[in-house]
Amino acid sequence: MINKFFEFFFRLFSGFVYATLDDPYGPSNPTNNCLCGGDNPPQLCCLVLPGGPLEKIMGFVFPAGGLIAVAMIIVGGYMWITSGGDPGRIQQAQATLTWSIIGLVLLVSIYMLLKFVLGFVLP
DSSP, X not given: OHHHHHXXXXXXXXXXXXXXXXXXXXXXXXXXXXXXSTTSOOOHHHHSSTTSHHHHHHHHHHHHHHHHHHHHHHHHHHXXXXXXXXXXXXXXXXXXXXXXXXXXXXXXXXXXXXXXHHHHHOO
């Protein structure tokens, strides 16, 4: 159980890098029913294909957001440690920690929701 937990967070924060020389889902692929590329406007199925624009955006935004949230958690902890018992600074550190954790939970929730929805949309 704990291994799956760490594997999930590793995959979430490590980013999704697809280094391919040839796009297997491009317009030259005979199994692709989308009319992608050329003069055709982008369609939903073209945007959500593996390696498509949506997946590339997800591969950048979610790891970057996770790193920012974890960095803010560290900053909030540092603020609390260096507060010296001052109630105003402790309250500011608690607010930083609270909003950082809320942001991280929202980020993970949105990621899981998108993966769930894309599981049904992908061809």
